[in-house]
Amino acid sequence: MTAQASTVNYSRDTESTMQTINNEMLDNVAGAGNDTATATEVKDPNTHTLDTPLVRGKQTITEITLRKPSAGELRGTSLSDLVNLDVAALQKVLPRISTPTLTEMDVAAIDP
Secondary structure, three states, X not given: OOHHHHHHHHHHHHHHHHHHHHHHHHHHHHOHHHOOOOXXXXXXXXXXXXXXXXXEOOEEEEEEEEOOOOHHHHOOOOHHHXXXXXXXXXXXXXXXXXXXXXXXXXXXXXXX
């Protein structure tokens, strides 16, 4: 195997690992089992309905959309902490990748 082919395989493995982490974060934070889309309703797969809505002042958050984090948004955490679903690591990363933007306190208040 050439060095170039090895690099391509490594990149694909890294991409696969990041996708797995993202899916696990989405499943655990928002209760992915509650997503029920009808045949006429097309729903973004990264948008999840919260089991228990978050109330922030006059704003009620019932859905959050998570996007794939970039390298800068992962600073201060390790991939192994995210794979192990370390709550402190999730509280750092989720506010950086969520819409609407959640605070660390909001993430802590999400119903497990």
